[in-house]
Amino acid sequence: MPDLTTLTGVGVSPGVGAGPVVRVVDSVPEPKQGPGTGSAEEEYAAAAKALEDVAADLEDRGQRAGGEAQEVLSAQAMMARDPDLAVGIKQRTDAGSNAARAAYDAFGATREVLLTLGEYFAARVTDLDDIRNRTVALLLDVPAPGIPELTEPSILVAMDLAPADTALIDKSMVLAFATQEGGPTSHTSILARNLGIPAVVGCPGVRELAPGTYVMVDGSSGKVVIDPAPEMVAELAGRDEKRRAALAAVGNAPGMTSDGHSVPLLANIGGAADVEAALANGAEGVGLFRSELLFLDRQDAPSEDEQYGLYRAVLEGFAGKKVVVRTLDAGADKPLPFLPFGEEPNPAMGVRGLRICMQAPDIMHTQLHALARAAKGLDTELWVMAPMIADVYEALWFREACKKAGLKAKIGTMVEIPAAALRSRHLGQVAEFFSIGSNDLTQYTFAADRQIGSVARLQDAWQPALLDLVAATVAGGQVNSIPTGVCGEAAADPALGCVLVGLGVTTLSMSSGSLPGVRAALAAHTLDECRAAAAAAQDAVDAASAKEAARAALPKLAELGL
Amino acid sequence: MAEITVVLPPGVGLHARPAALFVGAAAKSSCDVTIGRPGEPGVNAKSILGVMGLGAKAGEEMVVTAEGEGSDELLAGLKEILETPEGGHA
Numbered sequence: 001m002p003d004l005t006t007l008t009g010v011g012v013s014p015g016v017g018a019g020p021v022v023r024v025v026d027s028v029p030e031p032k033q034g035p036g037t038g039s040a041e042e043e044y045a046a047a048a049k050a051l052e053d054v055a056a057d058l059e060d061r062g063q064r065a066g067g068e069a070q071e072v073l074s075a076q077a078m079m080a081r082d083p084d085l086a087v088g089i090k091q092r093t094d095a096g097s098n099a100a101r102a103a104y105d106a107f108g109a110t111r112e113v114l115l116t117l118g119e120y121f122a123a124r125v126t127d128l129d130d131i132r133n134r135t136v137a138l139l140l141d142v143p144a145p146g147i148p149e150l151t152e153p154s155i156l157v158a159m160d161l162a163p164a165d166t167a168l169i170d171k172s173m174v175l176a177f178a179t180q181e182g183g184p185t186s187h188t189s190i191l192a193r194n195l196g197i198p199a200v201v202g203c204p205g206v207r208e209l210a211p212g213t214y215v216m217v218d219g220s221s222g223k224v225v226i227d228p229a230p231e232m233v234a235e236l237a238g239r240d241e242k243r244r245a246a247l248a249a250v251g252n253a254p255g256m257t258s259d260g261h262s263v264p265l266l267a268n269i270g271g272a273a274d275v276e277a278a279l280a281n282g283a284e285g286v287g288l289f290r291s292e293l294l295f296l297d298r299q300d301a302p303s304e305d306e307q308y309g310l311y312r313a314v315l316e317g318f319a320g321k322k323v324v325v326r327t328l329d330a331g332a333d334k335p336l337p338f339l340p341f342g343e344e345p346n347p348a349m350g351v352r353g354l355r356i357c358m359q360a361p362d363i364m365h366t367q368l369h370a371l372a373r374a375a376k377g378l379d380t381e382l383w384v385m386a387p388m389i390a391d392v393y394e395a396l397w398f399r400e401a402c403k404k405a406g407l408k409a410k411i412g413t414m415v416e417i418p419a420a421a422l423r424s425r426h427l428g429q430v431a432e433f434f435s436i437g438s439n440d441l442t443q444y445t446f447a448a449d450r451q452i453g454s455v456a457r458l459q460d461a462w463q464p465a466l467l468d469l470v471a472a473t474v475a476g477g478q479v480n481s482i483p484t485g486v487c488g489e490a491a492a493d494p495a496l497g498c499v500l501v502g503l504g505v506t507t508l509s510m511s512s513g514s515l516p517g518v519r520a521a522l523a524a525h526t527l528d529e530c531r532a533a534a535a536a537a538q539d540a541v542d543a544a545s546a547k548e549a550a551r552a553a554l555p556k557l558a559e560l561g562l
Numbered sequence: 563m564a565e566i567t568v569v570l571p572p573g574v575g576l577h578a579r580p581a582a583l584f585v586g587a588a589a590k591s592s593c594d595v596t597i598g599r600p601g602e603p604g605v606n607a608k609s610i611l612g613v614m615g616l617g618a619k620a621g622e623e624m625v626v627t628a629e630g631e632g633s634d635e636l637l638a639g640l641k642e643i644l645e646t647p648e649g650g651h652a
Contacts, residue, residue, distance in 0.1 A: 071579065071582075074582070075579070075582040075610070078582055078585060078586065078610045079610055079611060082609050082610055082611045082612075083606060083608055083609050084605075084606055084609035084611055084612045085609070085611055110611045110615070113611075113615040114611075114614065114615060117614075117615070117617040124577075124614060128611075300572070300573070300620065
């Protein structure tokens, strides 16, 4: 008989939360065609009032949020008050349409225009859809989309969370997240780890939970338990307490196994705004600076001076420490309007990563030159690596580009393509270090898209095939006496972090919130224990048994509640 | 009817943020205001959706017209907004 009281997903942010379910509304029904109950004038007046209410609410939320969010929200309010939109609605109510349908269709017409204008404006379509959904929800008297106002600490349940949903999230009112879709690298997961909120994602069935149902979310095991017994909540809460105590005990000491084998723990960051959290969590440097965030969502390439300013701020923040910069990583799934490569049938396999820069070398030169300038006069140790390198030819091209820009830095290769892992022996003659991007390496090893929930089972860094490729990369690095780090979310799992160290990985880089857990796990085990765990995981037949075998070889994890 | 021609400065063109500033200023006036490409019918400059829908890019020439009381002052103000590169609106 199936267990109806427990739902299973993927635990992505450790900790335990128990409380009532609050559902995030992710869709609003499409209004029916035909006339409404009122006259044409009354229908139009109802639509106009709904739009004004939505605009006022957006402005109010903007005022409460302040800063950049306020600008975005007041631009949205302006869209709700748009005179042309009002004309479009009036034409439709005059023609006999009901208010909700008239609004829905008038928004639709504008939406089509914006969609034809390309990527930047396509992002505004999301804003427009949000206004449409709020307006239609008011007119149909159904719940508005997004996170409802939380009146008590709750478990947030959603299909998946969008960045817009979470801009105003009140951390003190959210006990845990549980989402039907999403994987370890989805927005929900990264957000949860950054905020330190327990989370289970990719959990079928959570969407059907009635609002108010009492559930317990265990972000370590990936279980969502419906109406749990009080003893069970107490036991897991006790384990969580132990985990917090273990993290507190190890503090912000440098990453090290219990027998003194040093493993520098580094942070993945997107810009200067992330520096503070990284340092607060004891990051010993930056293992992945995602420089592309500066390039996305804009119509032209950022100037060298603009890039210089951003890089300088990050490098200054890590004075005396190491910062590994990943050069521009974009592609058909994250298109740049100023680098049009057209539609690709299979974006993940198309012109992305270094391949973009090889086709537009000026972009790369500007970036590398800005980096070279930013590093001048600082004692920050600058390392630079290119994404999506497939073979020695590309690694050589990148090394040349760095030299041409006058860059004084260690020049490395990201290992994200199985071909690079398999031939690391030769790549290591050209590169000065390797950094394994485990998210993409998993995607390419299993031909499983990172964003598609139905193949999430394959998108698991515990897959023994992935561990084999890590081992192959490390071996190729050791032959050439160069270090191999891991900078994907695989490094953020305390058990898997130990396994990677056992495989010979020299540094682990992860989102800042994950650093304490990995630090505590390493501090509790010897290098030999990590090696035994790695061997056990590599011997397993699948991801689940690899995890089980590794955890059995790392006995202190359970004791520490990790 | 008063009319001016403006070349959009380098940057991202007339997308959400600059468009919001422009439309916000136009909407405060009692004049009828339009914006469009030379030789094409303009859109209502008080409609952010209409203005964004132009998809105007950096370096493009745009014609702004205004009719009503104070149209010259209004156009001078709108010209300044359009010609200020992004980041200049502190």
